[in-house]
Amino acid sequence: MSRAVLLEARNLQVHRGRVQVLAVPGLDLRAGEVLALMGPNGAGKSTLMLALAGLLPLSQGSLRFKGTELRSRSDREAYRRRMTMVFQDPLLFDATVAQNIGAGLKLRGLPAGERAPRVLAWAQRLGIGDLLDRSARHLSGGEAQRTALARALVLEPEILFLDEPFSALDAHTRDGLLDDLGHILAEAGCTAVFSTHDHGEAARLAHRLAVMREGALLQTGGLREVMNHPQDPFVAAFVGMETLLKGRVAACREGLLTLQLGKGAGGREVLAMGEAQPGQTALVGIRPEHVALSLQTDKSSSARNAFQGTVTKVIPRGPFFKVELDCGFFLAAFVTSQSLAELGLEPGSPVVASFKATAAHLIRREGLDAEV
């Protein structure tokens, strides 16, 4: 079911001094969706978020909230009261956790008796119900960020903006907060925009992704769409599509293409999904989580691509290991620690890597006479 558009941004442009740091032709935010703004440092994520939140003067462009354009100062002020923002730095006052969480409600004139139950409820949902009387100066980084989130959520905003909310936290703390926030946003049906440079965070929270570089949106779409069908090599690398293979299209029928890999790959062919003309040069991407490793070719497997290879590197990646292979071409796979031990994988180990044709996606086509 398609949800109503809550916020429409058109032709957003922001300059810092004479330099244009944001140029976004259009972006819509639908009610109840979580949108992740992704990009490297300086890509313009914070600038876009501040612009969407109406907190930054635009050189050009317009924002519509629930169909009404925010033209006047009072329109923008009214809009700002309906959204809240959380930053990487929790920015807590020198007061108790309860006073911090209730600060926005107090500002809105809610009496103490009405504030207390709401503060308690949100503190409990964020797992800090037993810290209400603690001074905010004596909180861990994770507790402080939970307090900042409770302070934002207690206002029941129509849009929650989160600017790199997890990046100052250690991996374990971040993991717990991501889980809790994911549940809270889903339960509350909250509309949220958050920025991150980590595709793992984006995959855990977001319904939609917008990938940015140099103040521009490179690709916007559903989580799976962008993760599996990045439209260019930069987006592919940024969303964790670690293997990119270039070759010449040997055949293509009904969306299934045979790619003959370039120099050094010994004429190996990969079956991939996509439309291209025979003779064209094409780039195909494969996500590491879609590559299976085994010690022998599994004849019962439905995977259309299977290659003998040698392990070149084993790199810990959170709960998984990334295994890099030389199959005559580079290939990366994720395995669990259990599989790693069972297969006895270490640099130099022989291994068979397999993946389905549906896991190999056409990213870009080039000319008939392009270099492979």
Ligand SMILES: Nc1ncnc2c1ncn2[C@@H]1O[C@H](COP(=O)(O)OP(=O)(O)OP(=O)(O)O)[C@@H](O)[C@H]1O
């Ligand atoms: N206050 C400012 N004055 C001048 N330039 C700025 C200011 N804030 C941001 N910029 C510039 O705008 C561009 C986008 O910055 P922005 O902070 O939006 O990127 P980002 O993607 O959020 O980066 P990061 O991940 O490092 O926070 C950068 O080139 C940055 O140097």
